[in-house]
Amino acid sequence: MRCNRWIQTLTLIAGALGTSALTNAGTIVDFEDVPLPSSTSAGDYYNGSDLAGGFVSQGVDFNNSYNVVFSTWTGWAASNSTDTTTAGFTNQYSAFPGSGAEGSANFGVAFNSAPGDSVITFSQPTEVTGTYITNGTYAALSMLLGDAFAKKFGGISGSDPDWFKLAIFGKDISGNTTGTVDFYLADYRGSSSQDYVVDNWAWVDLSSLGTQVQSLEFELTSSDNGMFGMNTPAYFLIDNLMVSDADFNGDTFVDDQDLGLWETNYGLTGTASHGQGDANGDLSVDGTDFLIWQLQASSVGVLTESLAVPEPTTTVLVGMILTSMLLVRVPRYGV
Ligand SMILES: [Ca+2]
Ligand SMILES: [Ca+2]
Ligand SMILES: [Ca+2]
Ligand SMILES: [Ca+2]
DSSP: OOOHHHHHHHHHHHHHHOOOOOOSTTOEEOSTTSOOOEEETTEEEEOSTTOOOEEEETTEEEEEEEETTTTEEEEEEEEOOOOOSOOSGGGTTOBTTSSSGGGOSOEEEEEOSSTTSSEEEEEEEEOEEEEEEEOBHHHHHHHHHOOSSSOOTTTTTSOOOOEEEEEEEEEOTTSOEEEEEEEEEEEOSSOGGGOEEOOSOEEEEOGGGOSOEEEEEEEEEESOEETTEEOSOOEEEEEEEEEOOOOTTOSSBOSHHHHHHHHHHTTOOSOOOGGGTOSSSSSOOSHHHHHHHHHHHTTTOGGGTTOOOOSSSHHHHHHHHHHHHHOOOOBSSOO
8 A cells, every 4th residue: 555645744744753764674694795804814804903993794783892002802803714623812713614604705703701892783773583603613622622721621521511601682772681592602511422512503593682672792601711711712603693674675665565565475484585574584474574564664753653563463454554654764774
């Protein structure tokens, strides 16, 4: 349904109210758009040595902090380094699986000694569907072999119940925690046959962090600690961070055209594409996708605030009609 007169009128109203631009809704943050100016024999990387304070991939901010005196960095680097055999700190930018997620070139490397070192910030509250996570070669070989600072996981007997855990925190716009997801980068607590150090890109579902995630923060902890804290190298890697997206036709606006695609394909299960109305990448077109559409289409504020439609039932049709009447076209990418 197109209601151009309404759209024109309400665009004027929304302009007067001051609309907020939707950004990064729908993005797969893949790091392929980040220039990598520095090289090692293992590949190329960017660690903030130009003191920019971070970088952007697909509209999402990644922080870093570079120390010019010691030539050290913390936070996020982008990399395409794939040396899977050289142990130690000099190989800190390499992915242990030997590539980015799904065979891609670039990925993100977090050096996160303390919570808040590595932060991912979205330009507005959003739902993060999930991300691929893995170990870097430096941490993986340290755990598998041991090194000057850290023990070999399992110990001499092989039966020490060691572990290396990443906690992922969703933060809302006020900095309050919206939820936490734990992921074990290594886990030797079970029987020897089940002990593992993650060596592939593992998908981690982050939808439980909710729909109001403004930023992600991280904490690494390990069973191997000394007088200076954790001995295990404090690194993890991510790629293909997926943010829910209701711009089904890819025209950078979340509007009634996208709702039309959702309506047409409502009920598709297990086979749906993003273009058919699957906002959260679960291959189905259902009420959750409608709620994401509603959230992103209503980010203009007061115009659609009262149109709460909690269930994909008959009320959806009422909501669709009302919301379509109230729609304005909101640019998804902004400043
Ligand atoms: Ca990638
Ligand atoms: Ca074990
Ligand atoms: Ca659209
Ligand atoms: Ca879906």
